[in-house]
Amino acid sequence: MTAEPPVAGRAGDPVVVALDVGGTGMKCALVRPDGSVVHAERHPTGADRGPDAVVGTILDVAEGLADTARAGGFTPQALGVAVPGVIDEATGVAVWSANLGFRDVPLRKLAAERLGLPTALGHDVRAGGLAEARLGAGRGTRHVLFVAVGTGIAAAHVVDGSAAVGAHGAAGEIGHILVRPNGPRCGCGGIGCLEAVASAAAIGRRYAELSGEPGSTAAEVVERAVAGEELAREVWSSAVEALADGLATGQALFDVQTIVLGGGLVRAGRHLLDPLRTAVRERMTFHREPRLVAATLGDEAGCLGAALLALDSLET
Amino acid sequence: MTAEPPVAGRAGDPVVVALDVGGTGMKCALVRPDGSVVHAERHPTGADRGPDAVVGTILDVAEGLADTARAGGFTPQALGVAVPGVIDEATGVAVWSANLGFRDVPLRKLAAERLGLPTALGHDVRAGGLAEARLGAGRGTRHVLFVAVGTGIAAAHVVDGSAAVGAHGAAGEIGHILVRPNGPRCGCGGIGCLEAVASAAAIGRRYAELSGEPGSTAAEVVERAVAGEELAREVWSSAVEALADGLATGQALFDVQTIVLGGGLVRAGRHLLDPLRTAVRERMTFHREPRLVAATLGDEAGCLGAALLALDSLET
Numbered sequence: 001m002t003a004e005p006p007v008a009g010r011a012g013d014p015v016v017v018a019l020d021v022g023g024t025g026m027k028c029a030l031v032r033p034d035g036s037v038v039h040a041e042r043h044p045t046g047a048d049r050g051p052d053a054v055v056g057t058i059l060d061v062a063e064g065l066a067d068t069a070r071a072g073g074f075t076p077q078a079l080g081v082a083v084p085g086v087i088d089e090a091t092g093v094a095v096w097s098a099n100l101g102f103r104d105v106p107l108r109k110l111a112a113e114r115l116g117l118p119t120a121l122g123h124d125v126r127a128g129g130l131a132e133a134r135l136g137a138g139r140g141t142r143h144v145l146f147v148a149v150g151t152g153i154a155a156a157h158v159v160d161g162s163a164a165v166g167a168h169g170a171a172g173e174i175g176h177i178l179v180r181p182n183g184p185r186c187g188c189g190g191i192g193c194l195e196a197v198a199s200a201a202a203i204g205r206r207y208a209e210l211s212g213e214p215g216s217t218a219a220e221v222v223e224r225a226v227a228g229e230e231l232a233r234e235v236w237s238s239a240v241e242a243l244a245d246g247l248a249t250g251q252a253l254f255d256v257q258t259i260v261l262g263g264g265l266v267r268a269g270r271h272l273l274d275p276l277r278t279a280v281r282e283r284m285t286f287h288r289e290p291r292l293v294a295a296t297l298g299d300e301a302g303c304l305g306a307a308l309l310a311l312d313s314l315e316t
Numbered sequence: 317m318t319a320e321p322p323v324a325g326r327a328g329d330p331v332v333v334a335l336d337v338g339g340t341g342m343k344c345a346l347v348r349p350d351g352s353v354v355h356a357e358r359h360p361t362g363a364d365r366g367p368d369a370v371v372g373t374i375l376d377v378a379e380g381l382a383d384t385a386r387a388g389g390f391t392p393q394a395l396g397v398a399v400p401g402v403i404d405e406a407t408g409v410a411v412w413s414a415n416l417g418f419r420d421v422p423l424r425k426l427a428a429e430r431l432g433l434p435t436a437l438g439h440d441v442r443a444g445g446l447a448e449a450r451l452g453a454g455r456g457t458r459h460v461l462f463v464a465v466g467t468g469i470a471a472a473h474v475v476d477g478s479a480a481v482g483a484h485g486a487a488g489e490i491g492h493i494l495v496r497p498n499g500p501r502c503g504c505g506g507i508g509c510l511e512a513v514a515s516a517a518a519i520g521r522r523y524a525e526l527s528g529e530p531g532s533t534a535a536e537v538v539e540r541a542v543a544g545e546e547l548a549r550e551v552w553s554s555a556v557e558a559l560a561d562g563l564a565t566g567q568a569l570f571d572v573q574t575i576v577l578g579g580g581l582v583r584a585g586r587h588l589l590d591p592l593r594t595a596v597r598e599r600m601t602f603h604r605e606p607r608l609v610a611a612t613l614g615d616e617a618g619c620l621g622a623a624l625l626a627l628d629s630l631e632t
Contacts (some may be wrong), residue, residue: 086602096602143483155569164475166571167459168604176601177565180497188601249493253471253569255482285492285504286402286412288484 009074016310017065020082020302023099031307035135051101059114079119080310082127082302088169092121120309126163127305129156132260136297143256150263153195179245194246198239200265207235222268244279262295325390332626333381336398336618339415347623351451367417375430395435396626398443398618404485408437436625442479443621445472448576452613459572466579469511495561510562514555516581523551538584560595578611
């Protein structure tokens with residue numbers, strides 16, 4: 001008796017293999033051309049093993065997924081891989097990724113050779129933005145700014161279903177725009193960057209400094225702010241104001257219809273979105289106020305975006 | 317004896333009619349498909365006569381240029397008009413222009429009806445950026461940010477020869493991004509906008525405030541700074557630092573190869589560009605430093621850009 005295959009399609013149904021490689025884990029899926037997921041799995045990245053081992057795992061997992069697809073009667077047609085850092089999507093090279101230890105890794109070429117499939121390499125936040133714009137909270141609008149606020153802050157500007165990449169694969173770094181000239185030093189070396197003031201990490205750090213309670217998290221700060229604790233309210237409110245400054249700058253430059261807020265901080269729900277909408281509105285002097293909404297795809301956005309990149313690569 | 321026609325082409329040579337309508341004057345030209353100008357003329361806008369009269373003058377001047385083209389043996393094929401303010405290029409409507417008193421003027425439709433030619437309506441700074449990117453200082457690079465620093469500050473992000481318009485025709489408003497949270501109030505109603513700190517008008521105003529000499533201009537401030545006057549050096553240096561903050565934010569979000577600096581302030585030449593390059597370089601923590609160059613088309617950029625919009629409209 002043979003085991004049931006984990007997925008089952010009609011003979012030859014096309015799918016793409018999609019991987020979103022993060023610093024700790026990989027989210028992986030087989031995705032149909034309509035964006036529906038027929039199979040999903042997760043693996044640890046094991047970044048502490050060094051970049052070569054991570055590349056090996058990416059290729060093994062991708063090959064395994066292609067086999068899983070075939071075993072289920074699907075035809076894998078392309079591979080999409082999203083990674084963090086500076087990604088040159090045109091050449092398919094991961095130029096620099098601190099989380100993965102990558103420097104100039106020709107990941108697209110390596111994967112295409114191993115799997116024998118057309119392969120697209122993309123940036124994790126841009127892939128996530130693509131998915132939110134086309135399949136998630138931005139669906140139906142042509143001009144979308146996706147802003148992921150978690151440990152760091154980064155954005156993807158998506159127009160007509162395509163995310164801006166920039167000249168060197170580094171567009172959308174909204175975490176590293178100046179919002180507080182006399183503010184704290186940022187991990188990037190700059191002063192007063194949005195990420196240094198309004199990321200989940202920055203909020204926890206700021207509260208810990210002022211309260212003397214090391215290890216405070218942004219989630220705890222929100223909870224205490226909602227419960228009425230004065231210090232938590234101040235820290236939360238400062239972060240929301242800084243975030244509104246950053247989003248207002250984004251709107252001045254991009255002029256979008258919809259700003260989709262993703263990343264861990266959006267789990268604060270209306271405690272984030274309500275005051276943030278008010279603060280953004282106050283900053284719109286002659287610009288049209290964008291619709292500000294929470295992301296709807298959660299942590300699957302990057303993987304779905306990788307699938308969209310793979311699907312798009314088949315069209316061109 | 318008949319007068320010589322002002323221009324002369326080979327029978328039927330195609331040209332487009334281009335107008336750049338500013339608050340005080342209109343720059344107008346007949347332009348060949350290769351971007352060369354066969355005839356140029358200027359007219360006062362007469363904005364004090366009200367929006368209807370300005371529209372009438374635009375249409376008269378455009379019709380006159382088409383007649384001039386025909387008299388010289390050219391065939392006018394399309395019309396391009398650039399105007400300041402919020403321009404909906406998709407619908408061809410000048411949504412709002414303070415300088416011209418326009419509110420929801422369907423200028424493309426009006427001009428197309430009067431001249432019987434395909435007509436493109438564009439934004440003056442975006443048109444100028446298009447021309448600098450394709451024919452001027454940005455020629456040969458795919459990702460260009462054009463920043464015009466004069467009485468106001470505005471930008472155009474040009475990728476592959478096309479300027480981003482935004483969802484509501486208001487993209488590129490780099491003059492209205494926050495750079496100094498406790499800075500002066502801006503004309504737009506905001507606080508600490510780049511334009512309120514680093515425009516030519518702001519520089520003159522700041523120096524006048526501190527020196528007690530009303531009516532000081534940015535040109536005088538540069539001159540005095542170069543001559544070693546301490547107050548002028550301080551004012552100039554603060555403006556350059558703020559401008560560098562704004563350009564660094566632009567680079568973080570757009571990731572371009574080339575920033576082209578236009579507008580009146582660029583007449584300061586190396587007294588602007590040298591310290592600005594240094595200040596921008598200091599702010600590049602992990603981003604690639606963009607090439608920072610002066611615009612080369614001067615005040616004809618907007619008119620040439622209007623011609624490019626007209627030519628592009630023939631291709632689609």
